[in-house]
Amino acid sequence: MFRIKKIDIFIAKQFGLLFVATFFICQFVLMMQFLWRYVDDLIGKGLTMDVLAQFFWYMALMLVPQALPLAILLSSLITYGNLGEQSELTAIKAAGISLLQSMRSLIVIVLLVAGVSVFFQEKIGPSANKNLTQLLVSMKQKSPELEIPEGVFYDGIPGTNLFVQHKDLNTGRLYGMMIFRQTGSYEDQAIILADSGMLQSTAEKKHLLLTMWSGEWFENMKQQDLGGTAEVPYRRETFAFKQVLLDFDGEFNLADASIISSNAKGKSTAQILHDLDSIRLSNDSIGRQNYHSSRAYAFPPPIISREDSIRLTLQLQKSVPNLDSIYQELDTDTRRLVTKTAARQAQMGANDVLMKADYAKYLFRQERLHEMETIGKFTLALSCIIFFFIGAPLGAIIRKGGLGVPVIISVLVYIVYYIFDNSGYRMARDDNWTVWFGKMIATAVLTPLAVFFTYKANNDSAVFNIDTYRSLVMRMLGLRQKRHIAGKEVIINDPDYSADAQTLLSINDEINNYHNEHHLLRWPNPLKVFFRPGDDRQIIDINERLETVIDDLANTRNRQVLHQLNQYPVLATHAHTRPFRQRWLNALVGIVLPVGIFFYFRMLRFRFRLHRDLKTIEKTSNAIIEETQQPAPADPPPSPSL
Numbered sequence: 001m002f003r004i005k006k007i008d009i010f011i012a013k014q015f016g017l018l019f020v021a022t023f024f025i026c027q028f029v030l031m032m033q034f035l036w037r038y039v040d041d042l043i044g045k046g047l048t049m050d051v052l053a054q055f056f057w058y059m060a061l062m063l064v065p066q067a068l069p070l071a072i073l074l075s076s077l078i079t080y081g082n083l084g085e086q087s088e089l090t091a092i093k094a095a096g097i098s099l100l101q102s103m104r105s106l107i108v109i110v111l112l113v114a115g116v117s118v119f120f121q122e123k124i125g126p127s128a129n130k131n132l133t134q135l136l137v138s139m140k141q142k143s144p145e146l147e148i149p150e151g152v153f154y155d156g157i158p159g160t161n162l163f164v165q166h167k168d169l170n171t172g173r174l175y176g177m178m179i180f181r182q183t184g185s186y187e188d189q190a191i192i193l194a195d196s197g198m199l200q201s202t203a204e205k206k207h208l209l210l211t212m213w214s215g216e217w218f219e220n221m222k223q224q225d226l227g228g229t230a231e232v233p234y235r236r237e238t239f240a241f242k243q244v245l246l247d248f249d250g251e252f253n254l255a256d257a258s259i260i261s262s263n264a265k266g267k268s269t270a271q272i273l274h275d276l277d278s279i280r281l282s283n284d285s286i287g288r289q290n291y292h293s294s295r296a297y298a299f300p301p302p303i304i305s306r307e308d309s310i311r312l313t314l315q316l317q318k319s320v321p322n323l324d325s326i327y328q329e330l331d332t333d334t335r336r337l338v339t340k341t342a343a344r345q346a347q348m349g350a351n352d353v354l355m356k357a358d359y360a361k362y363l364f365r366q367e368r369l370h371e372m373e374t375i376g377k378f379t380l381a382l383s384c385i386i387f388f389f390i391g392a393p394l395g396a397i398i399r400k401g402g403l404g405v406p407v408i409i410s411v412l413v414y415i416v417y418y419i420f421d422n423s424g425y426r427m428a429r430d431d432n433w434t435v436w437f438g439k440m441i442a443t444a445v446l447t448p449l450a451v452f453f454t455y456k457a458n459n460d461s462a463v464f465n466i467d468t469y470r471s472l473v474m475r476m477l478g479l480r481q482k483r484h485i486a487g488k489e490v491i492i493n494d495p496d497y498s499a500d501a502q503t504l505l506s507i508n509d510e511i512n513n514y515h516n517e518h519h520l521l522r523w524p525n526p527l528k529v530f531f532r533p534g535d536d537r538q539i540i541d542i543n544e545r546l547e548t549v550i551d552d553l554a555n556t557r558n559r560q561v562l563h564q565l566n567q568y569p570v571l572a573t574h575a576h577t578r579p580f581r582q583r584w585l586n587a588l589v590g591i592v593l594p595v596g597i598f599f600y601f602r603m604l605r606f607r608f609r610l611h612r613d614l615k616t617i618e619k620t621s622n623a624i625i626e627e628t629q630q631p632a633p634a635d636p637p638p639s640p641s642l
Contacts, residue, residue: 012109069417114382159247211243364431365429568617
C-alpha cells in the first residue's frame with residue numbers, strides 16, 4: 001500500500017518550488033522566442049493595450065504545454081543535483097532507500113502534470129490557438145503600408161494587388177511599382193505602372209492615399225458606341241504625378257474566424273477525428289474525379305461499342321495511311337498550325353494535371369496535419385514523463401545543483417529533442433515520412449536515454465566519472481601510469497631483504513629463460529594471434545611474484561630502494577599475445593582484414609614494449625639487490641654527558 005512518508009513530502013516540496021520557478025522561466029523564454037517571430041506584425045501598427053494584452057495572454061496559454069516538459073527536466077535535474085551536492089542523496093541511500101523509491105512522489109506529480117498537459121491541449125489550447133491566429137491575421141491587415149514586401153504581390157488591400165521591387169524603410173518610398181486593380185467586373189480592371197510612389201493612411205483611418213510618380217495607367221473600358229463610329233476597348237494614360245484614394249478600414253477589426261477554421265491546431269481531438277472522416281471522404285472523391293477527368297482527357301470515351309471499335313480500327317489500318325505520312329504531305333503553314341495546336345493542347349493538359357496535383361497535395365497535407373496534431377497532443381504529454389526520467393537520474397549522477405550545470409545539460413537535451421521533433425514534423429508534413437514515424441521519432445530517441453540514465457543512477461554507476469573514461473582510453477591506446485610509491489611514516493614490519501633478494505634473483509633467471517624461449521622482437525604468426533586462445537602464464541607468474549616483492553619492499557626506510565621501486569614498469573600480461581580476451585572477438589577482428597591489420601600492429605607494439613620492460617626489470621632488480629646487500633650504517637655514538 002502506498003503510504004506518504006516524510007521523505008516523499010521533503011523531496012516533493014523541493015521539486016514543487018523549483019518546478020514553479022523553472023516553469024515561469026521556460027514560459028518567458030518560449031514567449032520571447034515566439035514574440036521574435038511576429039515582432040514585425042506588432043511594431044508601428046498603433047495597436048491598443050487591450051489588443052496587445054489579448055495577444056500575450058493567448059500566446060502564454062498556447063505555450064503552456066511546451067513549457068511543461070522543459071520545466072520538469074530542469075527542476076528534476078536541479079532537485080537531485082542539490083540532493084547529491086549536499087550529500088542528502090547519500091544519506092537517503094544509506095538508509096536503504098533506492099533512487100526509484102525516492103522518486104515515487106515525484107513520479108505521481110509528473111503523471112498529474114502530464115494529465116494536465118493533455119487536458120490543456122484538449123480544452124484550452126485549441127481555443128487559445130484559434131484566438132491567437134485570428135489576432136495575428138487581424139494585425140497583418142492593419143496599416144498595410146508598413147508591411148508591403150519586396151518582390152512579392154501583396155493582396156492585403158481589398159480589390160488591389162501591389163508589387164514593389166524595392167522599398168526605402170527610412171522614407172517609406174516605394175520603387176518599381178505595379179498595381180493591379182479590380183473594383184467590379186472584368187471590364188473595370190486596371191494595371192498601373194509607376195517608377196516610385198508612397199502609400200499612406202488618411203486621418204480618419206478609412207482610406208489609403210496612393211501617391212505615384214512617372215507612370216502609366218492601363219484600364220479596360222466597357223464597350224461603348226461613340227457615335228456609332230468606333231469602339232474603345234481600353235484607355236492608356238501617362239502621368240508624371242497622380243494620387244488615388246483606396247477604400248480601406250485602417251482600424252483594428254478582428255478577422256473572420258471562418259478563414260482559420262481548417263487549422264488543426266485550433267481543434268480538440270474529438271473535432272479532429274470528426275473532421276478527418278470528412279476530409280478523407282472529400283479527398284477520395286476529388287481524387288477519383290481527377291483520375292476520371294484526366295483519363296477522359298487522354299482517352300475520350302468511345303461512342304460505339306468495344307467490338308465495333310476493334311473492327312473499325314482494323315478496317316482503318318488497312319485503308320488509312322500512317323499519320324506520319326499524312327503530316328509529311330501537309331504544306332508548311334498547315335504543319336506549323338497543326339504543331340502549335342497540338343503543343344497548345346498538350347500544354348493545357350499538362351497544366352490541368354499539375355493544377356489538380358497541387359490541389360490534391362494540399363488536401364492530403366491537411367489530412368496529415370490533422371493526424372499529426374492528434375498524435376502530438378499525447379507525445380507532448382509523454383515527453384513530460386521522459387524528461388523527468390532523464391533529468392532526475394542525471395542530477396543524481398552529476399551531483400551538481402544550482403542553475404549552472406543543470407541549465408547547460410537541460411539545454412543540450414532539449415536541443416536534441418527539438419531537432420528530432422522539428423525534423424520529424426517537417427518530414428511527415430511533406431509526406432517524406434509516415435505520420436507516426438515523424439511524430440514519434442523524438443520520443444523514440446529519448447526513451448532509451450531515459451531508461452539508460454535511470455538504470456545507471458539506480459545502480460550507482462559512474463556514467464560521468466572522468467577517471468573511468470580516462471582509464472578506458474589509456475587501455476585502448478596502450479598508455480599506462482607510472483608507479484608512485486612514497487615512504488611511510490609508520491612502519492610496523494620491516495621488509496625481509498634477503499628473501500626479497502632471492503625472489504628477485506629467481507625472477508631474473510625466469511626472465512632470461514623467457515628471452516631464450518620467446519623471441520619478442522620477431523613478428524608472430526597471425527593465425528596464432530587471432531585464432532589460438534591462451535594467456536602467457538610465464539609473464540603472469542613473473543608479474544604476480546614481482547608485485548609481491550614490491551609490496552614488501554614498500555615498507556623500507558631506504559630512500560634508494562624506494563626510488564628503484566618506482567622504476568619498475570606496470571606490466572600488461574596479455575596484450576602481447578592477442579588483441580582481446582574473447583576468442584570470438586579475436587576471430588572476428590582477424591577476418592575483417594583492415595581492422596585485423598590495425599590490431600596486429602597494436603599487439604606487435606606491446607611485444608616490443610614487453611621486451612623493453614623485462615630488460616628494465618632485470619636492471620632495477622640488480623640495483624635493488626646490490627642496495628639491500630650493503631651493510632646498514634652504524635648508529636652514531638652517544639654524545640658525552642656534561
